[in-house]
Amino acid sequence: MPSIKAYSKDIERIFDKLCKQTTVYTKDVELTRSIGRNHTKLLEDGWLDIARIDRRKESVIIKPPQVVIFPKFTGKGLRFYFERLRL
Numbered sequence: 001m002p003s004i005k006a007y008s009k010d011i012e013r014i015f016d017k018l019c020k021q022t023t024v025y026t027k028d029v030e031l032t033r034s035i036g037r038n039h040t041k042l043l044e045d046g047w048l049d050i051a052r053i054d055r056r057k058e059s060v061i062i063k064p065p066q067v068v069i070f071p072k073f074t075g076k077g078l079r080f081y082f083e084r085l086r087l
Helices: 007-020 031-039 041-044
Strands: 002-006 025-027 049-053 058-062 067-074 077-084
Touching: 007 049, 007 067, 007 077, 031 041, 031 049, 031 058, 041 058
Parallel strands: none
Antiparallel strands: 002 077, 025 058, 049 058, 067 077
């Protein structure tokens, strides 16, 4: 069960939206690029997907349907834990 520490408010907002929805759209390319660089293990193992929509100049962060994200408040900030559903 991997986890991510929210190192900025923008990352925290995006992962908070991902807890409730399956897709999050953002126009901040640097934000999605930093997620891709800092958390390559999540992308390689299929916990998240990042795609680029050139027509709208947006990026999309996609959570697969079998993945659930749980936010947990630690003393220093939020951590997001990833878990796969077993049916």
